[in-house]
Amino acid sequence: MNRQISPAVHTMGYHGQNGGLFMAGDFVITGGHPLEGRVQIPAAKNSVLPLLAATLLCSGRVVLQGVPELSDVDQSMALLCAVGCRAQRQGRELVVEGQPRSCVLAAGPAAQMRASILFCAPLLARLGRAETVLPGGCDIGARPIDLHRKGLEKMGVHSFFAGDRLVLTAPGGLHGAQITLDFPSVGATETLLLAAALAQGETVLRGAAREPEIADLAAFLNRCGAVVQGAGSSTVRVQGRRLLTGCRYTPVADRIAAATFACACAAAGGRVELAGCAPALYAPVLEILEQMGCRVQRGQDAAEVSRYGKLWGAGKVFTGAYPGLATDAAPLLAAVMVCAQSGSSVEDVIFERRFGCAEGFAAMGARVRVRGRQFSAQPGGVLRGTEVTAPDLRGGAALVVAALAAKGKTRVSRTGCIHRGYAEFDRELASLGAQIEREIR
Numbered sequence: 530m531n532r533q534i535s536p537a538v539h540t541m542g543y544h545g546q547n548g549g550l551f552m553a554g555d556f557v558i559t560g561g562h563p564l565e566g567r568v569q570i571p572a573a574k575n576s577v578l579p580l581l582a583a584t585l586l587c588s589g590r591v592v593l594q595g596v597p598e599l600s601d602v603d604q605s606m607a608l609l610c611a612v613g614c615r616a617q618r619q620g621r622e623l624v625v626e627g628q629p630r631s632c633v634l635a636a637g638p639a640a641q642m643r644a645s646i647l648f649c650a651p652l653l654a655r656l657g658r659a660e661t662v663l664p665g666g667c668d669i670g671a672r673p674i675d676l677h678r679k680g681l682e683k684m685g686v687h688s689f690f691a692g693d694r695l696v697l698t699a700p701g702g703l704h705g706a707q708i709t710l711d712f713p714s715v716g717a718t719e720t721l722l723l724a725a726a727l728a729q730g731e732t733v734l735r736g737a738a739r740e741p742e743i744a745d746l747a748a749f750l751n752r753c754g755a756v757v758q759g760a761g762s763s764t765v766r767v768q769g770r771r772l773l774t775g776c777r778y779t780p781v782a783d784r785i786a787a788a789t790f791a792c793a794c795a796a797a798g799g800r801v802e803l804a805g806c807a808p809a810l811y812a813p814v815l816e817i818l819e820q821m822g823c824r825v826q827r828g829q830d831a832a833e834v835s836r837y838g839k840l841w842g843a844g845k846v847f848t849g850a851y852p853g854l855a856t857d858a859a860p861l862l863a864a865v866m867v868c869a870q871s872g873s874s875v876e877d878v879i880f881e882r883r884f885g886c887a888e889g890f891a892a893m894g895a896r897v898r899v900r901g902r903q904f905s906a907q908p909g910g911v912l913r914g915t916e917v918t919a920p921d922l923r924g925g926a927a928l929v930v931a932a933l934a935a936k937g938k939t940r941v942s943r944t945g946c947i948h949r950g951y952a953e954f955d956r957e958l959a960s961l962g963a964q965i966e967r968e969i970r
C-alpha cells in the first residue's frame with residue numbers, strides 16, 4: 530500500500546504531551562529468556578535521513594530501498610512534502626519526486642529531530658534560501674549548529690535568527706570553499722557535502738567526519754551525478770555540478786541496530802545472527818562483548834553473537850569518532866555492563882548526557898554511577914523488573930536490553946522515542962524468544 534506522509538498525520542501519530550508519543554504504548558518485558566534466531570538489519574536511520582535531505586538536490590525520481598518504518602523517517606518525509614515534493618512509502622521502499630517550491634521547513638517535524646538541519650543546505654542550493662526552527666532530537670547534551678553555519682558562511686551563506694526561526698540565504702548562490710572543521714561533526718560534514726554538490730567550483734573539506742553514513746551519502750550523491758571524492762576519510766573533495774539526477778539506492782545497514790541486538794543477546798544470553806550488516810561497521814562493540822564473555826563469529830556481511838556462560842566486566846572503555854566506539858552504542862553497552870559479574874565503565878567523549886538510562890538501571894537494582902560523561906557499573910546488584918521511563922532513543926533501547934536480563938516484569942514507558950530508531954523493536958525481540966508485549970494504557 531502506498532502511504533503519503535503529511536506533517537499533520539505524523540504529528541498526530543507519534544508525538545503527544547510530555548514528548549509523550551502516546552500511540553506507541555509501553556513495553557512490558559519479562560526477563561530471563563535467552564534469545565535465539567536471526568535478525569535482518571535494515572537500512573541505517575542515520576543514513577536514510579541525510580539521503581532524504583539529499584533528494585531535494587535531485588531533479589529526478591529517487592527510490593530508497595530497505596527502509597524501516599521509523600518515526601524519524603516519517604518526519605523527514607513530512608518535511609519533504611511540506612516544501613512541495615512527493616514522498617511516499619511503497620512497502621520497504623521510499624519514493625521521492627518533485628522539486629522543492631517552498632524554502633520553509635515545517636516547524637513541527639523540524640523541531641522534533643536533529644536531522645532537520647540537514648534539509649537546509651539543499652534548499653539553499655535549489656532556492657537560495659532556507660528557513661527552519663532549531664532542530665530538536667534526543668536530549669543527550671548540547672547540540673549546537675555553529676559548525677554547519679560557519680562552513681556554509683564560507684560558501685556564501687548569510688544566516689540569522691528572526692524570532693525562533695533560523696533564516697539562511699545565499700544571495701549570490703553557493704560557491705566552493707576550503708573548509709576545516711574544528712571537530713569531525715557528522716551533521717556538519719553532511720550539511721557541507723550537500724551544499725558542495727551543487728555549488729559553483731571545488732570544495733575541500735578537511736577534518737571531516739569519517740562515519741560510514743558519510744561515505745554512504747557521498748556514494749548516493751555520486752550515483753546521482755555528483756563528484757565527491759575521499760568521503761570516509763578526513764579530507765573530502767567535491768566538484769560542484771549544475772544538476773543531479775535521481776537514482777535507486779540501498780542505504781548502508783544500521784550498525785547501531787546491529788549493535789543493539791548484539792547487546793540484547795549478550796544481556797539475555799543465547800545466540801543471535803545479525804544478517805546484512807558488515808561486522809567491521811561496529812567492530813568495537815563486538816570486541817568489547819567478546820572481552821565480556823560473548824563469542825562472536827564474523828562473516829563478510831553478518832555476525833553471530835552468542836553467550837552461554839557468565840558475563841564479565843569490560844574494564845574502562847571510551848567512545849570516539851568513527852572508527853572508535855560509537856556514542857550511540859554506549860548506553861547499550863552500559864546495559865550489558867549492569868548484567869556483568871565484575872565492574873566496567875564507559876565514557877562518552879561526544880555528548881555530555883549520554884547515560885539518561887542510568888536512573889532506570891538503578892531503579893532496576895543495578896549498582897551504577899554517572900560522573901560527568903562517565904558511566905560505571907559495579908557488580909553485586911540484582912536486576913529486578915520495575916517501572917522505568919525511556920529517556921531518549923538509545924537510552925530507551927538500553928532499558929529494554931537490561932530488562933531482558935532482569936527478574937520479573939519491567940514496564941518501559943515513553944517508548945515513542947525508541948520508535949524513532951527501531952522499527953517494531955518489540956516484535957523483533959519477540960521473534961528471538963524475548964517475552965515482550967506492547968500495552969497501551
Ligand code: UD1
Pocket residue numbers: 574575576578643644671672673674675676677678712713714715716717738856857879880
Ligand atoms: C549524528 C547522529 C547521532 C550520533 C552523532 C555522533 C544522525 C541523525 N545523528 O548526530 O546519532 O550520535 O552523529 O556520531 O546522524 N557539534 C558542535 N557544533 C556543531 C555540530 C556538532 O559543537 O555545529 C558537536 C556536538 O555538540 C557533539 C559533537 O559535535 O558534541 C558531535 O555531534 P555530531 O557529530 O554533529 O552529531 P549529529 O550529526 O548531531
